[in-house]
Amino acid sequence: MKNTLPQPKSIADAPDCLLPAACCPLMCHLVLGYPSLAESLRTAEAYIAAGCEILELQIPFSHPTADGPLITEACRHAVEKNGVDIEACLDLVAEIRRRHPQQNIVLMSYLNPLFVFGLEKTAEKLLALDIHYLIVPDLPVDSPQAALLGPLQDDNDPIRDDKGLKLIPVLGANISDQRLEKLLASGFDFFYLMSDFKITGATFSLHPRLNAIISRLHAAGARCGIGFGISTPQQAKLAVEACGLAIVGSAFIQARNENRLQKCLSEWQNAFIVES
Amino acid sequence: MQPTSYRHTILQSSGYFGPYGGTYVPEVLLPALENIAKGFDEARQDPAFLAELDHELRHFNGRETPLTPLPRLTTQLGGAQIALKNEGLNHTGAHKINHCIGQALLARRLGKKRIIAETGAGQHGYATAAVCARYGLDCTVYMGRKDYERQRPNVYWMELLGATVVPVEDGAQTLNDAVIAAFKDWVTHPEETYYLLGSAVGPHPYPQMNTFFQKIVGEEIRRQSLDQYGKLPHTMLACVGGGSNAMGMFFDLLDEPNVQLIGVEAGGKGAKPGEHASKLLGGKAGIFEGYHSYFLQENGGNIAATHSVSAGLDYCGVSPILAWLADEKRIQFAAATDAEALAAVQTLARTEGIIPALESAHAFAHAFKLAPNLSPDQLIVVNASGRGEKDLFITMRHFQEESLTAYAKHLLSGQQAAGSGQRSQQSAVDSRQSAVVYGH
Numbered sequence: 001m002k003n004t005l006p007q008p009k010s011i012a013d014a015p016d017c018l019l020p021a022a023c024c025p026l027m028c029h030l031v032l033g034y035p036s037l038a039e040s041l042r043t044a045e046a047y048i049a050a051g052c053e054i055l056e057l058q059i060p061f062s063h064p065t066a067d068g069p070l071i072t073e074a075c076r077h078a079v080e081k082n083g084v085d086i087e088a089c090l091d092l093v094a095e096i097r098r099r100h101p102q103q104n105i106v107l108m109s110y111l112n113p114l115f116v117f118g119l120e121k122t123a124e125k126l127l128a129l130d131i132h133y134l135i136v137p138d139l140p141v142d143s144p145q146a147a148l149l150g151p152l153q154d155d156n157d158p159i160r161d162d163k164g165l166k167l168i169p170v171l172g173a174n175i176s177d178q179r180l181e182k183l184l185a186s187g188f189d190f191f192y193l194m195s196d197f198k199i200t201g202a203t204f205s206l207h208p209r210l211n212a213i214i215s216r217l218h219a220a221g222a223r224c225g226i227g228f229g230i231s232t233p234q235q236a237k238l239a240v241e242a243c244g245l246a247i248v249g250s251a252f253i254q255a256r257n258e259n260r261l262q263k264c265l266s267e268w269q270n271a272f273i274v275e276s
Numbered sequence: 277m278q279p280t281s282y283r284h285t286i287l288q289s290s291g292y293f294g295p296y297g298g299t300y301v302p303e304v305l306l307p308a309l310e311n312i313a314k315g316f317d318e319a320r321q322d323p324a325f326l327a328e329l330d331h332e333l334r335h336f337n338g339r340e341t342p343l344t345p346l347p348r349l350t351t352q353l354g355g356a357q358i359a360l361k362n363e364g365l366n367h368t369g370a371h372k373i374n375h376c377i378g379q380a381l382l383a384r385r386l387g388k389k390r391i392i393a394e395t396g397a398g399q400h401g402y403a404t405a406a407v408c409a410r411y412g413l414d415c416t417v418y419m420g421r422k423d424y425e426r427q428r429p430n431v432y433w434m435e436l437l438g439a440t441v442v443p444v445e446d447g448a449q450t451l452n453d454a455v456i457a458a459f460k461d462w463v464t465h466p467e468e469t470y471y472l473l474g475s476a477v478g479p480h481p482y483p484q485m486n487t488f489f490q491k492i493v494g495e496e497i498r499r500q501s502l503d504q505y506g507k508l509p510h511t512m513l514a515c516v517g518g519g520s521n522a523m524g525m526f527f528d529l530l531d532e533p534n535v536q537l538i539g540v541e542a543g544g545k546g547a548k549p550g551e552h553a554s555k556l557l558g559g560k561a562g563i564f565e566g567y568h569s570y571f572l573q574e575n576g577g578n579i580a581a582t583h584s585v586s587a588g589l590d591y592c593g594v595s596p597i598l599a600w601l602a603d604e605k606r607i608q609f610a611a612a613t614d615a616e617a618l619a620a621v622q623t624l625a626r627t628e629g630i631i632p633a634l635e636s637a638h639a640f641a642h643a644f645k646l647a648p649n650l651s652p653d654q655l656i657v658v659n660a661s662g663r664g665e666k667d668l669f670i671t672m673r674h675f676q677e678e679s680l681t682a683y684a685k686h687l688l689s690g691q692q693a694a695g696s697g698q699r700s701q702q703s704a705v706d707s708r709q710s711a712v713v714y715g716h
């Protein structure tokens with residue numbers, strides 16, 4: 001078997017970037033603790049078994065302000081029904097890491113649970129689990145609170161400490177050139193692109209302005225993925241053709257809710273992998 | 277150490293008030309917020325903008341609003357002199373329109389044609405719908421389903437004014453959920469839409485901007501108090517939901533150390549989690565909905581449920597400026613319960629002929645406790661942030677449940693309501709309750 005698409009670049013500078021042979025250029029999202037801690041562990045393993053390149057683990061929050069109904073419901077279920085908190089999530093992440101030392105893992109959380117837990121402490125815990133990338137949708141990556149996660153690179157010091165924790169900026173097509181240059185100069189090297197102006201789980205479309213942003217990111221040696229609304233392998237392929245990585249969340253939650261996750265994952269896997 | 281001037285610090289701030297405030301939003305909203313912040317900075321220094329604002333505040337909104345002495349209440353409470361600032365006499369019935377006019381003029385100046393807003397009590401939504409109609413802007417208002425039902429008269433007014441009111445079915449279906457729905461709309465249309473946020477909360481520049489547009493309330497109080505009483509108030513009280521009417525009333529007097537400022541939060545049914553909306557008294561520091569402040573929280577940073585009989589106070593967060601001034605001990609905070617607020621509505625109605633909004637009634641309830649302990653040469657001013665007509669179905673259910681039921685039947689059947697106009701037993705009980713408040 002071989003990957004028909006250009007070999008994905010590893011997440012720049014991350015030490016845990018070895019890819020399994022049948023790797024799919026997908027970042028697969030799940031909500032920790034949904035529908036239970038044990039079940040979310042099984043989902044993570046199903047993603048890994050299907051060759052998902054990067055696992056995106058979301059810490060559930062009572063009021064996810066940028067998510068659509070499926071992820072909101074999943075978060076609420078984890079928080080309200082299962083009482084899942086950040087400590088329980090980190091224990092589960094530790095277990096996933098123990099079982100899959102080579103897997104690329106990024107963590108996703110809204111700001112308040114991390115703020116209450118302590119941003120410095122969050123960084124410390126994640127680095128100890130060999131996790132180097134974090135998505136916080138409501139934290140501008142250059143705000144004072146973001147600095148608590150670790151220092152940004154300054155222009156004069158191009159070699160950033162490899163052992164640091166980096167935020168993944170979540171960009172829309174309305175990012176200005178100036179701002180994009182500033183983020184690149186600050187050392188951010190992995191970017192999440194919103195497919196269009198929408199919340200997660202909405203219908204898929206690709207904003208025409210994304211191509212220019214992707215070119216700039218790739219020219220600067222940064223990696224990026226496209227997410228929000230990707231619900232079919234065909235859409236994922238469009239995203240992968242555009243930037244090399246598709247980010248999928250709600251579609252897999254829906255499949256899991258309908259007891260067809262396994263089948264769904266093999267369909268997606270087949271779409272990316274052809275027999276050689 | 278007291279800074280040289282609270283007023284200066286707040287108006288010059290680039291978004292932080294002590295550690296609080298900030299701009300904690302998705303990257304995709306940063307351009308819109310920067311555009312608004314820059315536009316606001318320019319507008320507030322532009323004499324033409326300020327002249328148009330002043331014109332609209334006078335001739336559309338009906339400012340200034342009176343500082344009304346309350347002699348019968350003063351006598352009955354037997355302590356300080358009491359007066360109220362009647363923001364209920366603003367067009368559309370509450371202080372909210374002060375910042376709506378300001379923001380709508382700004383939106384127009386920025387070339388935005390589509391306005392979105394959240395609303396709890398419906399007063400901010402109603403005022404937004406009115407200014408949008410006046411300035412020819414498209415208007416969508418998000419309102420939690422629970423508030424949509426309990427503040428039904430305002431839903432109707434908004435729709436009559438041409439706004440689209442979207443009931444939010446998510447979560448607890450109150451103000452917090454409406455704010456989130458509005459943010460989701462904005463993320464979906466960040467380039468053409470102006471979010472006309474309705475309190476001194478949210479990311480920069482909203483806390484500062486709404487304080488700027490509301491500060492006329494305190495400026496008038498200063499002038500009226502000197503004219504009518506020859507002195508500044510001893511104590512001023514305002515209810516606190518997000519903090520727009522409180523900041524409006526308090527701002528101009530922040531640097532007068534002898535004027536005591538008290539914010540009154542919603543004590544709801546009691547101090548148990550989920551039964552109130554007192555975030556400065558019962559919340560803790562957090563970052564949510566774009567800003568760092570005090571929030572009601574549970575289990576490691578999740579946002580807790582809130583309760584208040586008044587939809588406008590039934591919200592989990594509070595202005596970052598108030599959070600800072602609370603830490604600075606410049607403003608004190610207290611709480612009044614649902615029952616105390618309901619009783620205060622009736623007391624003010626019967627003693628002074630003024631029906632306050634349930635939100636504002638919280639400030640009155642605390643003033644009733646305070647006044648007997650002060651002396652007649654001391655003046656208390658209470659912010660009547662809104663009038664009570666919007667609460668028709670809440671207060672009527674409470675005071676005259678039978679006649680409400682009869683009226684509902686009458687509307688359905690087209691027949692004469694039986695027993696309308698009769699005072700129910702419930703209302704007699706509440707008269708006794710308000711007498712208890714007098715007794716403090």
Ligand SMILES: Cc1ncc(COP(=O)(O)O)c(C=O)c1O
Binds near residue numbers: 588662
């Ligand atoms: C009459 C009235 N007063 C007070 C409030 C509470 O808001 P804020 O604390 O921003 O003044 C509301 C909110 O809807 C209101 O309608």
